[in-house]
Amino acid sequence: MLPTSQTSSLDHSKQPGETPISLQPQPSPIFIQRTLSGARPHETLDIRTKSSSSTVSQSISKPYQLSLNFNKRRIIDLTLSDDEDELISGPHKKSRSSSQSTESIVEPLGKSNGAISQVAAGKAIKSHETASASRPFHFASKSTKVREKDSVFPSPYSWGASSPRPTSAVSAVKIGPPQPSPAICRETFLRNLSVLRGVTIVNTLDDSSPPLDFKFIEENVIGKGVHRATDEFMSGCTCRKDNGRQIGCEYLACECLEDSITAKEGKKMFPYSAASKDPGCLRSFYLEGGFHIFECNKKCNCESNCKNRVVQHGRTVPLEIFKTSNRGWGLRCKVNLKTGQFIDTYRGEIITHEEAERRGAKRRRDDQDNYFFDLDRWEDESEGYVCDGMYMGGPTRFMNHSCDSNCRQMTVSYNHADVNIYDLAFFATEPIPAGTELTFDYSASVDEDLDDEDEDVEQSWVISEKKAQELEKRKGYRPSRCLCGAWNCRGYFFT
Numbered sequence: 001m002l003p004t005s006q007t008s009s010l011d012h013s014k015q016p017g018e019t020p021i022s023l024q025p026q027p028s029p030i031f032i033q034r035t036l037s038g039a040r041p042h043e044t045l046d047i048r049t050k051s052s053s054s055t056v057s058q059s060i061s062k063p064y065q066l067s068l069n070f071n072k073r074r075i076i077d078l079t080l081s082d083d084e085d086e087l088i089s090g091p092h093k094k095s096r097s098s099s100q101s102t103e104s105i106v107e108p109l110g111k112s113n114g115a116i117s118q119v120a121a122g123k124a125i126k127s128h129e130t131a132s133a134s135r136p137f138h139f140a141s142k143s144t145k146v147r148e149k150d151s152v153f154p155s156p157y158s159w160g161a162s163s164p165r166p167t168s169a170v171s172a173v174k175i176g177p178p179q180p181s182p183a184i185c186r187e188t189f190l191r192n193l194s195v196l197r198g199v200t201i202v203n204t205l206d207d208s209s210p211p212l213d214f215k216f217i218e219e220n221v222i223g224k225g226v227h228r229a230t231d232e233f234m235s236g237c238t239c240r241k242d243n244g245r246q247i248g249c250e251y252l253a254c255e256c257l258e259d260s261i262t263a264k265e266g267k268k269m270f271p272y273s274a275a276s277k278d279p280g281c282l283r284s285f286y287l288e289g290g291f292h293i294f295e296c297n298k299k300c301n302c303e304s305n306c307k308n309r310v311v312q313h314g315r316t317v318p319l320e321i322f323k324t325s326n327r328g329w330g331l332r333c334k335v336n337l338k339t340g341q342f343i344d345t346y347r348g349e350i351i352t353h354e355e356a357e358r359r360g361a362k363r364r365r366d367d368q369d370n371y372f373f374d375l376d377r378w379e380d381e382s383e384g385y386v387c388d389g390m391y392m393g394g395p396t397r398f399m400n401h402s403c404d405s406n407c408r409q410m411t412v413s414y415n416h417a418d419v420n421i422y423d424l425a426f427f428a429t430e431p432i433p434a435g436t437e438l439t440f441d442y443s444a445s446v447d448e449d450l451d452d453e454d455e456d457v458e459q460s461w462v463i464s465e466k467k468a469q470e471l472e473k474r475k476g477y478r479p480s481r482c483l484c485g486a487w488n489c490r491g492y493f494f495t
């Protein structure tokens with residue numbers, strides 16, 4: 001889905017299958033308890049519970065109470081009242097209007113956080129087409145009550161008042177594999193997120209959370225068949241120890257800059273500024289040229305405050321994952337950023353190209369997003385590795401594409417002997433006010449791959465559907481309709 005660190009996207013067209021990594025425990029069966037609690041049975045509800053091995057059907061009559069337990073934990077209490085079409089939550093019967101006014105104890109079930117929510121919202125009935133209609137209702141969850149107050153999600157999803165109210169009776173309910181409620185998803189996601197320093201999440205639009213089959217990591221995870229150059233192949237510079245931040249390694253002498261583009265031009269220029277107005281910011285020469293950065297490393301004689309060490313110190317600005325109105329989740333920074341300021345690295349699993357092809361094929365079949373970055377700065381893409389941020393990653397995994405982007409990804413090495421594994425680091429390409437969405441151009445690398453014949457297409461800003469299909473067929477780039485809304489939007493971006 002993402003571009004490559006150097007020149008081209010993965011060619012997804014050749015990929016035969018995926019070996020996904022599952023971070024989620026396998027679901028346990030749902031247990032349904034029911035208590036008949038009235039003397040006027042006049043309506044029957046058919047309930048089916050599904051475990052991995054069997055489907056159990058039950059018919060119970062109303063009025064009744066229903067509890068759903070997931071992993072021995074009660075998650076839903078339902079009471080169907082004597083009223084013809086009233087299904088309400090909690091230990092006591094309440095009228096529909098009073099349940100709506102009850103603080104956060106009554107949380108409406110959201111749109112799509114899994115089968116239980118879907119059943120509650122009547123969606124499962126629709127999707128399985130086993131019932132003609134459902135009843136709107138509310139449910140209470142202990143975790144919702146406790147969590148909602150200190151949640152970072154300021155506006156809980158609101159349900160009920162404006163929702164259409166189906167009229168006919170429930171005739172059947174089908175329950176699929178158990179999924180946590182929105183409140184439990186939020187709680188779980190926040191727990192996952194807590195491993196990161198200085199990253200928050202906010203959703204002012206609905207009650208959804210990012211996927212839970214995802215783990216936050218601060219360091220890349222090395223996959224099977226991937227080999228790193230060991231420290232013994234790492235060499236450091238012999239610069240003076242006490243140069244300090246303002247001077248850093250000695251101009252012209254630092255061996256770490258030996259392989260840099262500036263050394264090839266006869267001078268060794270440090271990538272980062274030491275000026276007091278923008279200390280540590282990437283110099284425009286590097287930022288505009290996209291040149292590879294070689295930072296000093298643990299074998300160097302200089303110290304950790306050397307000015308040739310920025311990305312290796314990690315994220316220093318507070319980032320926020322937020323729900324966008326039309327492109328899923330996005331990322332922004334809570335403070336102003338200067339041109340050239342380092343934001344964060346892209347993290348994920350480092351996998352072989354072969355494995356990436358398998359995963360890519362599966363994602364294409366399932367129409368899922370890809371989170372691949374090719375590590376093909378020097379190597380042919382068939383030999384290099386790929387960084388996959390789908391199952392594990394950092395906050396930059398949530399950065400969206402824009403045709404008028406404000407960030408750029410750069411490649412950064414510490415070990416000159418390792419041409420296959422290096423960092424992908426995002427820098428601001430312009431001053432970015434706090435709260436502005438951080439974006440980069442997914443298709444920038446594709447542009448470089450386009451031949452002359454395609455150039456006019458790129459220049460015309462809007463790529464026709466026909467041309468996009470041609471490119472997909474010919475080069476394997478998958479075009480997606482762009483919703484960046486920029487003045488120069490090309491209409492598509494490539495993944």
Ligand SMILES: C[S@@+](CC[C@H](N)C(=O)[O-])C[C@H]1O[C@@H](n2cnc3c(N)ncnc32)[C@H](O)[C@@H]1O
Pocket residue numbers: 001002326327328329330369370371397398399400401402480481482483484493495
């Ligand atoms: C790396 S993910 C970015 C994070 C993603 N929004 C999420 O919620 O996980 C890339 C996916 O985000 C969406 N996306 C990113 N930029 C977009 C854009 N300009 N227009 C439409 N969709 C976009 C697409 O679904 C794309 O496949």
